[in-house]
Amino acid sequence: MILRPSREDLKIIGWAIGRIILGIALIMLIPLVVSLACSEWSAALDFLVGILACVAFWLIVENVCYVKKDLGWFHGLIVASAGWITAMLFGAIPHFLSGHFRSYLDACFDLMSGYTTTGLYLLQDLDHVSHGLNMWRHLLTYAGGQGIIVIALTFLFAGTAGAFKIYVSEGKEERLLPNVIRTARAIWMVSLTYLWVGSGFLWIALTKEGMPLGRGFLHAVWLFMGSWSTGGFAPQALNLLYYHSFWVEFITLIIFVIGSFNFALHYSVWMGDRKEILRNVEVRSFATTVLIGVFVLSLGFGKLGIYTTLPEFFRKGFYNLVSGHTTTGNSTIYSVSFLREFGWLAMWATVFCMAIGASACSTGGGFKGLRMGVIFRYLRGEVRRLVSPDASVITEKIHHIRDIWLNDAIVKGAMFIVISYMVIYSLGAMLGIIYGYEPSVAIFDAISAGSNTGLSAGLTSPLMPALLKLFYIFEMWAGRLEFISVFALLGFAGALVRGKGKRSILRRRR
Amino acid sequence: MRGVVVAAIITVLAIFTQVPLLVGYVPVIWAGEEEWEAPSGEKVTIDQLINGKHVVEERIMGNMEYYDGKMITIEGEVIGDIMYRGDYAWITVNDDPYSLRKSLEEGGDFVGLSNQGIGVWVSREAAKKIMTCGGYKNKGDIVSITGEFHRACHEHGGDTDIHAANLEVISSGYAFSHPFSYGKLLAVMVLSLICIYLYYLRHQKIKKVIREE
Amino acid sequence: MEEADKTLGKVRGRWRRWGEHALGMAIEFSAVCAISLAALLIMFIIKAIVR
Numbered sequence: 010m011i012l013r014p015s016r017e018d019l020k021i022i023g024w025a026i027g028r029i030i031l032g033i034a035l036i037m038l039i040p041l042v043v044s045l046a047c048s049e050w051s052a053a054l055d056f057l058v059g060i061l062a063c064v065a066f067w068l069i070v071e072n073v074c075y076v077k078k079d080l081g082w083f084h085g086l087i088v089a090s091a092g093w094i095t096a097m098l099f100g101a102i103p104h105f106l107s108g109h110f111r112s113y114l115d116a117c118f119d120l121m122s123g124y125t126t127t128g129l130y131l132l133q134d135l136d137h138v139s140h141g142l143n144m145w146r147h148l149l150t151y152a153g154g155q156g157i158i159v160i161a162l163t164f165l166f167a168g169t170a171g172a173f174k175i176y177v178s179e180g181k182e183e184r185l186l187p188n189v190i191r192t193a194r195a196i197w198m199v200s201l202t203y204l205w206v207g208s209g210f211l212w213i214a215l216t217k218e219g220m221p222l223g224r225g226f227l228h229a230v231w232l233f234m235g236s237w238s239t240g241g242f243a244p245q246a247l248n249l250l251y252y253h254s255f256w257v258e259f260i261t262l263i264i265f266v267i268g269s270f271n272f273a274l275h276y277s278v279w280m281g282d283r284k285e286i287l288r289n290v291e292v293r294s295f296a297t298t299v300l301i302g303v304f305v306l307s308l309g310f311g312k313l314g315i316y317t318t319l320p321e322f323f324r325k326g327f328y329n330l331v332s333g334h335t336t337t338g339n340s341t342i343y344s345v346s347f348l349r350e351f352g353w354l355a356m357w358a359t360v361f362c363m364a365i366g367a368s369a370c371s372t373g374g375g376f377k378g379l380r381m382g383v384i385f386r387y388l389r390g391e392v393r394r395l396v397s398p399d400a401s402v403i404t405e406k407i408h409h410i411r412d413i414w415l416n417d418a419i420v421k422g423a424m425f426i427v428i429s430y431m432v433i434y435s436l437g438a439m440l441g442i443i444y445g446y447e448p449s450v451a452i453f454d455a456i457s458a459g460s461n462t463g464l465s466a467g468l469t470s471p472l473m474p475a476l477l478k479l480f481y482i483f484e485m486w487a488g489r490l491e492f493i494s495v496f497a498l499l500g501f502a503g504a505l506v507r508g509k510g511k512r513s514i515l516r517r518r519r
Numbered sequence: 520m521r522g523v524v525v526a527a528i529i530t531v532l533a534i535f536t537q538v539p540l541l542v543g544y545v546p547v548i549w550a551g552e553e554e555w556e557a558p559s560g561e562k563v564t565i566d567q568l569i570n571g572k573h574v575v576e577e578r579i580m581g582n583m584e585y586y587d588g589k590m591i592t593i594e595g596e597v598i599g600d601i602m603y604r605g606d607y608a609w610i611t612v613n614d615d616p617y618s619l620r621k622s623l624e625e626g627g628d629f630v631g632l633s634n635q636g637i638g639v640w641v642s643r644e645a646a647k648k649i650m651t652c653g654g655y656k657n658k659g660d661i662v663s664i665t666g667e668f669h670r671a672c673h674e675h676g677g678d679t680d681i682h683a684a685n686l687e688v689i690s691s692g693y694a695f696s697h698p699f700s701y702g703k704l705l706a707v708m709v710l711s712l713i714c715i716y717l718y719y720l721r722h723q724k725i726k727k728v729i730r731e732e
Numbered sequence: 733m734e735e736a737d738k739t740l741g742k743v744r745g746r747w748r749r750w751g752e753h754a755l756g757m758a759i760e761f762s763a764v765c766a767i768s769l770a771a772l773l774i775m776f777i778i779k780a781i782v783r
Binding site: 037049050051052053054057058061062064065069072077082106108109111130131132133134135136137138139140218219220221223224245246251252255316317318320321322323324325341342343345346349350439470471472505506508 | 524542544580581583584598599600601602603604608609611617618621622624627629630631632633634636637638653654655656668671675676677678679680697699700703704705706710711713714717718720721725727728
């Protein structure tokens with residue numbers, strides 16, 4: 010029997026979402042400062058409107074939803090999934106006011122793409138966009154990469170025991186430290202340190218390549234944010250091709266690969282457990298699948314006879330493949346080139362890598378290396394069981410921070426998520442094909458959206474049908490939150506409509 | 520109750536998704552029609568495009584192999600920065616409708632594309648002719664460039680680029696006038712008042728709770 | 733040893749921590765480089781075979 014959530018449940022959820030929106034308002038202060046500093050008054054007003062709207066929402070929620078109760082597990086799931094949607098609606102205000110979007114839906118698409126670190130965009134006339142808006146675009150991928158919830162946790166949830174319950178719902182299952190607020194801060198420590206180091210190197214490279222100091226600095230910070238968060242936004246429409254620079258490409262490559270590592274891995278390596286980088290299942294899985302991808306890619310290129318010299322292969326082939334694999338989406342070629350230049354083999358190598366994606370508890374999306382590791386080991390165990398005598402007991406383990414013995418529950422959990430990804434990939438692809446796009450393009454972009462990659466083979470454009478835009482928003486959101494909280498939200502909506510009685514779901518669940 | 524919720528959801532969806540677009544079918548841009556509308560509005564056939572004045576970059580991008588190594592002429596707005604590399608420089612030339620007609624920043628219409636541009640490798644002296652680069656505050660110089668197109672340039676690590684033989688500035692750029700938006704200012708003021716009022720309410724409420732305790 | 737760490741920690745704690753972090757970054761950097769090099773090697777071999 011499904012129970013209807015009580016008014017109190019709704020209030021708790023509303024209260025927490027209000028806090029998240031307040032967090033969005035705080036982040037918006039940075040682009041406001043940037044546009045004021047660049048004397049872009051019109052853009053500054055956009056951000057002021059956005060900030061005030063967020064603050065007003067927060068205050069309304071604070072007034073209406075005051076309850077003395079802490080969050081439960083179920084609430085956490087709902088807060089995460091609904092919080093992202095609300096954050097999208099409010100964050101889209103400056104985007105829409107900037108006048109670069111044909112509809113609010115387009116603005117929402119860009120916002121969801123930013124938060125989920127996807128990198129597809131529907132913004133028109135990007136090359137004439139203000140510095141303030143560019144700051145906001147990149148900042149929101151950076152923020153979304155660490156997790157909007159993580160940000161809210163760091164500053165706004167101090168002292169609530171329910172905080173961990175929302176944290177987990179955001180597709181980050183691991184606690185680096187016993188205390189969730191400290192975990193959030195550890196994530197920030199890693200990200201911010203890299204922000205300084207990475208932007209510094211990029212600034213040097215950009216200056217060397219002929220960018221003026223001031224714009225070079227802004228571009229360095231933006232490129233860092235776009236690549237570290239595996240978002241893939243760049244301030245110019247040509248993306249990384251704009252810079253025509255080996256060094257900029259090399260540094261961003263390093264940044265997004267490191268950015269796609271698990272935060273737990275960063276933390277243990279930084280805290281002295283240096284062997285972890287060799288033993289970690291996700292690093293091994295990533296290396297394996299990248300090398301398989303490179304193998305197919307080079308076969309494809311070799312057959313067509315393009316990009317065959319080493320630097321060309323590195324900058325056009327390897328870069329885009331790894332950009333896909335880490336679900337970043339920075340590209341050094343035109344989006345049509347995936348179809349027209351890469352050829353079948355190379356394009357499918359990229360698709361395969363995009364679908365697998367980065368590490369769990371990182372900024373990336375896709376199936377995740379951890380799950381690939383689990384499934385691979387499980388299959389190996391099955392094969393070993395087949396060839397062993399009946400009486401022998403065979404168990405497999407994976408190493409992630411510590412050794413984990415595989416059991417049915419772990420394998421089932423991994424399979425469930427992987428199958429869910431496959432379902433949204435194929436639904437998106439089907440929808441694209443129904444709308445009349447070329448099948449390989451439709452599949453490419455659907456997987457790109459579902460795995461939060463952001464490479465495009467040319468389908469994603471402001472002219473695509475609205476239903477497809479909506480479905481892509483859903484794909485990005487569900488893919489980033491790894492489904493569980495999305496299913497919870499759907500269940501919650503169902504319970505609101507069809508549930509029986511007035512009792513709290515929370516009490517029932519316990 | 521259930522009916523109301525379903526109706527509400529449908530209404531929101533309908534408004535949000537702009538129903539006409541929902542059923543509309545939009546072809547892929549790269550579908551390869553026989554005729555192509557150039558940014559200037561005239562219809563051009565593919566034959567006219569080759570070595571002609573309006574080589575729309577979208578056209579080239581769809582047929583890179585065909586154009587590879589051919590001399591082409593493009594016309595477009597210089598965007599972003601001029602990045603000097605020794606005796607040469609990289610510039611980016613956009614020839615999408617936003618660059619050739621009106622940018623959104625000066626009140627242009629939505630075209631439904633993002634920008635289309637290409638990197639051009641020009642000599643230092645030619646690059647010096649460019650005075651304004653396009654951005655938020657400026658419309659860049661419109662230049663006409665004749666040069667060799669490379670789908671994967673061996674000299675530049677496989678970049679898709681044009682090595683310019685000739686660069687001419689057709690019209691010089693200018694600063695956009697961003698008129699001050701009083702509507703947005705009004706929105707800011709109204710929202711501030713609402714926020715102040717709500718903050719006052721919250722303050723009262725907290726006080727009340729503390730007193731009760 | 734622990735004691736010494738603690739007394740040193742007061743003076744050099746922050747720098748040591750930053751040192752550790754820098755080392756961590758360097759290790760992560762070299763891991764990425766190793767993967768890239770392996771990839772280039774594979775490409776090289778394939779190129780030799782396909783041709």
